[in-house]
Amino acid sequence: MQTLIIVTHPDIDSSLVNKRWIEALRKFPDQYxxxxxxxxxxxxxxxxxxxxKLMEKYDKIVFQFPYYWFNSPWLLKKWFDEVLTHGWxxxxxxxxxxxxxxxxxxISLGVGEDELRPSGIYKYPLKELTRPFELSLEYVKADYRPFFAYYGIEYHSTPAYIEKSVPLYLEFLKAL
Ligand SMILES: Cc1cc2nc3c(=O)[nH]c(=O)nc-3n(C[C@H](O)[C@H](O)[C@H](O)COP(=O)(O)O)c2cc1C
Structure with a gap:
C-alpha cells in the first residue's frame, strides 16, 4: 500500500529540502x-x-511542508478548512x-531544535506547536503519528546537510 505525501510549498523552485525530499520520493513510485x-x-x-476521494484511497498520509511563522504555509490551512468538511x-x-x-x-525548519524548548528563544517544542494538527486529525479519528522534523536549515544550508535528511526521512516513512 502506497503512502500519500501531500506537499505544501509555495516556492518549490527555490526550495532546498522539500524539493530534495520530493526527488527522493519519486524514486519509489510504488511506495509513495x-x-x-x-x-x-x-x-x-x-x-x-x-x-x-484521494484521502479515502490511502491508509497512510503525510503532510510535508516547510515551517512558516510557527505554522504551515497558508494553502495547507485552507486545505484543512475546506477539505475536512462536516458530513464527510x-x-x-x-x-x-x-x-x-x-x-x-x-516539517523542515529554519531554526534549531535547541531553540524550540523552554530554555530556548522560541520557548515551545514543536510537539506543542503542532497541537492544532494533532487535535484536528484526532477529531476526525485519524491515527495521528509522531512527526518527522528536520531542523536548522537556516544555519546549515550546505548540500551535505540537506543530503543527510534524505535517509532519515525515508526511514521515518518506512516505519510509519
Ligand atoms: C515566510 C517564511 C516564514 C518562516 N518561518 C519560520 C519559522 O517560524 N520557524 C522556522 O524554523 N523557520 C521558518 N522559516 C524558514 C523555513 O522553514 C525554511 O527556510 C524551510 O523549512 C527550508 O525548506 P525549503 O528548503 O524546502 O524551502 C520561514 C521561512 C519563510 C520563507
Missing amino acids: VVHQLHQTYPDGKIDVKAEQ AYGSKSGYPLSGKKIALA
Missing part, C-alpha cells in the same frame, strides 16, 4: 504518491471532492473516512 498542493491549485482554489470528515452523518488512517507531519 506525491501530491503537491501549490502545483495542483496554483490559484488556490481547492477541488474539495477530488481531495476527499466528521459529524453524525459522517462515516469518518479518515478513521484509523495513519497520518503524520514532515
Whole structure:
C-alpha cells in the first residue's frame, strides 16, 4: 500500500529540502504518491471532492511542508478548512473516512531544535506547536503519528546537510 505525501510549498523552485525530499520520493513510485498542493491549485482554489476521494484511497498520509511563522504555509490551512468538511470528515452523518488512517507531519525548519524548548528563544517544542494538527486529525479519528522534523536549515544550508535528511526521512516513512 502506497503512502500519500501531500506537499505544501509555495516556492518549490527555490526550495532546498522539500524539493530534495520530493526527488527522493519519486524514486519509489510504488511506495509513495506525491501530491503537491501549490502545483495542483496554483490559484488556490481547492477541488474539495477530488481531495476527499484521494484521502479515502490511502491508509497512510503525510503532510510535508516547510515551517512558516510557527505554522504551515497558508494553502495547507485552507486545505484543512475546506477539505475536512462536516458530513464527510466528521459529524453524525459522517462515516469518518479518515478513521484509523495513519497520518503524520514532515516539517523542515529554519531554526534549531535547541531553540524550540523552554530554555530556548522560541520557548515551545514543536510537539506543542503542532497541537492544532494533532487535535484536528484526532477529531476526525485519524491515527495521528509522531512527526518527522528536520531542523536548522537556516544555519546549515550546505548540500551535505540537506543530503543527510534524505535517509532519515525515508526511514521515518518506512516505519510509519
Ligand atoms: C515566510 C517564511 C516564514 C518562516 N518561518 C519560520 C519559522 O517560524 N520557524 C522556522 O524554523 N523557520 C521558518 N522559516 C524558514 C523555513 O522553514 C525554511 O527556510 C524551510 O523549512 C527550508 O525548506 P525549503 O528548503 O524546502 O524551502 C520561514 C521561512 C519563510 C520563507
